[in-house]
Each structure stands twice: as structure tokens, then as C-alpha cells.
Amino acid sequence: MNLVAVLIVRDEAADIPGCLASLGGIVDGIHVHDTGSTDATADVARSMGAVVSTGEWPGDFAAARNAALAAAGRPDWVLSVDADERVTADPGRLRALLASARADALLVQIDNRHDELPYTQYTPRIFRPSAVHWAGRVHERLVPERGTWPALPGEVLRLTHHGYEHRAVRTGKARRNAAIAEAQLPATTGEDRATTLLDLGRSYVGAGRPQDAVDTFEALRAEAAPGTRQWILGTDALARLLLGAGHDDAVVVLARQLRGHGVDRQYCDWLESQALAQLGHTADAWQLLRHVRRVVDPAGRVYPPEHLAELKRLLGALAGSHR
Numbered sequence: 001m002n003l004v005a006v007l008i009v010r011d012e013a014a015d016i017p018g019c020l021a022s023l024g025g026i027v028d029g030i031h032v033h034d035t036g037s038t039d040a041t042a043d044v045a046r047s048m049g050a051v052v053s054t055g056e057w058p059g060d061f062a063a064a065r066n067a068a069l070a071a072a073g074r075p076d077w078v079l080s081v082d083a084d085e086r087v088t089a090d091p092g093r094l095r096a097l098l099a100s101a102r103a104d105a106l107l108v109q110i111d112n113r114h115d116e117l118p119y120t121q122y123t124p125r126i127f128r129p130s131a132v133h134w135a136g137r138v139h140e141r142l143v144p145e146r147g148t149w150p151a152l153p154g155e156v157l158r159l160t161h162h163g164y165e166h167r168a169v170r171t172g173k174a175r176r177n178a179a180i181a182e183a184q185l186p187a188t189t190g191e192d193r194a195t196t197l198l199d200l201g202r203s204y205v206g207a208g209r210p211q212d213a214v215d216t217f218e219a220l221r222a223e224a225a226p227g228t229r230q231w232i233l234g235t236d237a238l239a240r241l242l243l244g245a246g247h248d249d250a251v252v253v254l255a256r257q258l259r260g261h262g263v264d265r266q267y268c269d270w271l272e273s274q275a276l277a278q279l280g281h282t283a284d285a286w287q288l289l290r291h292v293r294r295v296v297d298p299a300g301r302v303y304p305p306e307h308l309a310e311l312k313r314l315l316g317a318l319a320g321s322h323r
Contacts (some may be wrong), residue, residue: 033068084163124306174206251275286319
């Protein structure tokens with residue numbers, strides 16, 4: 001059984017040394033697919049022992065990742081990692097789990113550094129390239145998804161993502177992603193169109209275009225069937241955007257719709273309680289929030305427990321002062 005780390009890169013000479021160094025002793029090989037760097041990314045990767053292939057940037061993240069997989073020679077297992085990520089693992093336990101795994105992919109803990117709201121998420125990053133491939137031009141994902149993919153314990157494998165740590169970097173990447181989604185949208189229909197609208201709306205949020213994001217999420221909600229993955233994620237993104245803008249009555253409605261379509265109750269209570277508090281209904285807000293123990297959004301992002309504790313402290317104090 002062999003495990004190969006596969007990266008797609010472009011102009012990552014500053015970031016890639018830390019990433020490749022963190023892979024030492026964890027993988028059997030590293031394959032870097034360069035999509036048009038103008039700096040020394042490829043030379044740096046080769047100097048650190050990686051195999052490097054090259055190709056033009058296709059304007060499609062899934063296509064680039066699939067090209068990288070093809071160039072990597074189809075190992076038994078692939079660890080998909082980006083240059084702005086660092087890997088921590090227990091190699092022995094990881095090998096043992098991979099040897100006994102029956103799933104096509106395994107979820108990996110990713111700790112996202114963020115200057116405003118850090119969060120943890122679980123996403124499929126280790127997989128069998130013989131069974132799955134990438135789809136989606138902007139927010140690419142592995143398909144087909146058969147059954148439930150189990151999560152690896154964080155002490156066995158964990159990634160730390162630095163790429164969205166600073167606002168200026170996040171904004172630049174969001175603008176790039178918005179341009180890709182805008183170009184793709186006219187040619188999409190059905191579920192693909194819903195996914196592209198979701199990608200576009202998210203990108204508008206990151207690019208600082210809130211009204212365009214609202215319009216896009218509303219279009220998604222009008223076109224996608226209620227309760228589908230795209231509808232739920234778009235509704236949640238719209239609710240959080242409107243919460244920040246002070247449209248609290250709308251947020252209450254959206255939170256209740258999400259709850260009605262099976263979204264985690266604790267998350268919906270957390271979301272609705274903030275809107276109710278901003279409307280001045282602190283007692284009702286506290287009744288919802290007081291039972292929340294963990295905040296995990298529909299996309300699987302786990303929010304820091306200390307942020308929840310602080311919100312509960314503030315809201316509990318407000319509710320108590322109004323009795």
C-alpha cells in the first residue's frame with residue numbers, strides 16, 4: 001500500500017517549503033502539479049524531493065486536480081493538500097487505519113486560521129484515486145460519494161490551513177473564484193447551476209459584494225428544491241449575511257426554515273438566538289441559546305467553543321437584567 005501527497009500549485013515558492021517539509025515521514029511520495037508558476041515553485045519542489053508535472057491553468061479547480069491525479073500515476077491512496085497547509089500526523093496509526101479502511105475516502109480535520117473567526121472542518125482529503133475523482137470548477141468536491149465517509153481522528157492526521165488567515169488574501173482569492181463562477185454560470189443547468197450559484201454567492205461574500213451575494217443566494221433558493229444540499233447551504237449563507245446586516249426578522253424566518261429541513265437543531269438555535277437578541281427579544285433568545293453545546297454549520301464547520309461561551313455569557317447577562 002502506498003500513500004502519495006498530491007498538490008496543485010501556482011506561484012507558491014514562499015509557501016511550499018513549509019508544506020513539503022511537514023509531509024516528511026508521512027507519505028511515500030509527493031507529486032506537485034504546477035499550473036503556470038512564474039516564480040521558483042517548481043524548482044523548490046524538485047529540490048525537496050517532489051516529482052513535478054506541469055500544465056496550463058484550465059480555469060477549473062477540479063480539472064486541475066484530476067490532471068494532477070493522472071500525472072501522479074494512480075497510487076493506492078492520495079492525500080490532497082495545498083501549499084498553504086501544514087500536515088501533522090501519527091504515521092504508524094495512519095498506515096494501520098488505511099490498511100483496514102473500506103471506504104473510498106476519509107474525512108480529515110482541517111484547522112482554519114482566520115483573523116476574525118477561526119474554525120475547524122472535516123473534509124475528504126485522503127482517498128482512493130481508483131474510486132473517486134474531483135468535480136466542481138470553484139469549490140471542488142470528490143465524487144461519487146458512496147455511503148458515509150468516516151473521519152480520521154485528529155491525532156492521527158490533521159491539516160492546518162493558513163491561506164485565509166488575512167483579509168486581503170481572502171478577498172483576492174474570492175474575486176478569482178467569483179470570476180470563474182460567473183464565466184461558468186451561463187452554461188449550467190439543473191443541479192450544476194444550483195452548485196454554481198452557491199459557489200458564486202459565497203465568492204461574492206468573500207469579495208466584499210454583499211448585495212450581489214444576497215441576489216445570488218435568493219436566485220439559488222428560487223431555483224433549487226427546498227431541502228437539497230445547495231438550498232440548505234445557500235439559505236444558511238444568506239441568513240448569516242443578513243444577520244451581519246441587521247435584517248433580523250428575515251434571519252428568524254430562514255433559521256426556522258433550516259430547522260424544518262433537518263439542519264442541526266443546536267446550530268439553528270444558535271443562529272436564531274442571535275437574530276432574536278438583536279431584535280430585543282433577549283429572553284426568547286436565551287431560551288434557545290442556553291441549551292446549545294456545540295455549533296456546527298451545515299457545511300461541517302465547527303466553531304470555537306470559546307466564542308459560544310462568550311455569546312452565552314453576554315446573552316445570559318442581558319436576559320437576566322430584563323427579568
